[in-house]
Amino acid sequence: MNPLLPLFTFAQAQSLAVLPFVGTIPSGGLLPWAQFQGAAALGPAPGSAVPRQADMLVVVGQVSQKLAPILQRTHAKMAVPSWVVHVRPPLPARPSYAGVESLEEIIPVDVVIEGDPPDDETVARGLAALEDRVRGRVPREAT
Amino acid sequence: MTDGRRQHLCTLVKNRLGPYLLRDVEVRGGEERARVDRHLLITLLSFLRRDRDAHLDMLVDLFAVDHGPGEDGDNRTRYAVHYRLRSSRLPYRLTLHCVLPEDDPTVPSVVSVFGAAHWYERELYDLFGILPDGHPNVRRLLLYPGFAGHPGRRDYPRAKSQPLVPLRRSAVTTVVVRGGES
Numbered sequence: 001m002n003p004l005l006p007l008f009t010f011a012q013a014q015s016l017a018v019l020p021f022v023g024t025i026p027s028g029g030l031l032p033w034a035q036f037q038g039a040a041a042l043g044p045a046p047g048s049a050v051p052r053q054a055d056m057l058v059v060v061g062q063v064s065q066k067l068a069p070i071l072q073r074t075h076a077k078m079a080v081p082s083w084v085v086h087v088r089p090p091l092p093a094r095p096s097y098a099g100v101e102s103l104e105e106i107i108p109v110d111v112v113i114e115g116d117p118p119d120d121e122t123v124a125r126g127l128a129a130l131e132d133r134v135r136g137r138v139p140r141e142a143t
Numbered sequence: 144m145t146d147g148r149r150q151h152l153c154t155l156v157k158n159r160l161g162p163y164l165l166r167d168v169e170v171r172g173g174e175e176r177a178r179v180d181r182h183l184l185i186t187l188l189s190f191l192r193r194d195r196d197a198h199l200d201m202l203v204d205l206f207a208v209d210h211g212p213g214e215d216g217d218n219r220t221r222y223a224v225h226y227r228l229r230s231s232r233l234p235y236r237l238t239l240h241c242v243l244p245e246d247d248p249t250v251p252s253v254v255s256v257f258g259a260a261h262w263y264e265r266e267l268y269d270l271f272g273i274l275p276d277g278h279p280n281v282r283r284l285l286l287y288p289g290f291a292g293h294p295g296r297r298d299y300p301r302a303k304s305q306p307l308v309p310l311r312r313s314a315v316t317t318v319v320v321r322g323g324e325s
Contacts, residue, residue, distance in 0.1 A: 065307055129318045
């Protein structure tokens with residue numbers, strides 16, 4: 001293993017450029033995103049609004065079937081490796097005709113931060129889970 | 144509205160439109176409602192809009208209700224379309240509604256009277272399949288082209304989704320972080 005790899009992954013985990021993708025938000029307005037930005041001091045910060053230059057896609061709220069192809073296209077244009085965080089309220093008990101029930105079936109999702117809106121601590125724990133993945137402490141794919 | 148104003152509007156509508164109402168003005172849920180024949184809708188709406196005493200010049204809401212199949216298979220009153228009006232100058236509110244049978248769910252488009260009805264009527268078509276006759280641009284509003292059926296109708300299965308992209312899971316595992324856990 002390259003002896004500089006831990007340093008490299010540490011730098012990578014601390015400098016993720018974030019691309020926000022706002023889906024439908026049932027309640028709380030843009031609070032989930034505001035909450036996420038409040039935790040930006042932990043490392044990731046909003047980068048440019050261009051998928052090609054972003055490392056991390058933050059999907060906020062439930063995504064509708066109508067938005068799914070656009071989300072998939074956005075994700076496909078991101079540079080590899082790309083990371084996906086989904087900030088969403090708890091899933092409704094009954095599925096709807098309009099919404100995508102699980103985002104994992106559209107794009108690969110690394111971390112789901114659940115809450116309506118999630119509190120700072122939950123966001124921080126979610127970002128810590130993501131950092132573990134970026135630094136290679138936790139495998140990304142099931143073996 | 145206070146009772147005096149309510150009474151005033153009821154009398155006004157009865158005096159002016161009495162012969163054209165299918166049912167008397169009734170108060171339901173704190174709102175005045177009058178049932179009208181759909182073929183007279185445009186005439187009545189433009190009259191109420193122009194009338195100096197009623198001055199109901201704002202269309203604040205337009206929506207449909209699917210009452211489902213009627214008892215003993217009577218589907219003549221399956222859908223209802225409600226037009227909620229307000230006056231910008233006077234303290235009046237009024238809802239006109241018309242009832243549509245299942246086999247002919249069309250209403251005359253009121254875009255020529257209230258421009259605000261444009262998107263509302265597209266929504267009617269999108270979610271209920273109620274066709275606004277004479278609308279300048281009937282297209283789906285909320286859902287996408289290619290969506291089959293009208294999900295506002297009671298016979299549309301609630302959970303039936305029509306994905307635009309193929310659904311498949313990738314090899315990446317997902318960590319779910321919830322609030323209130325340590």
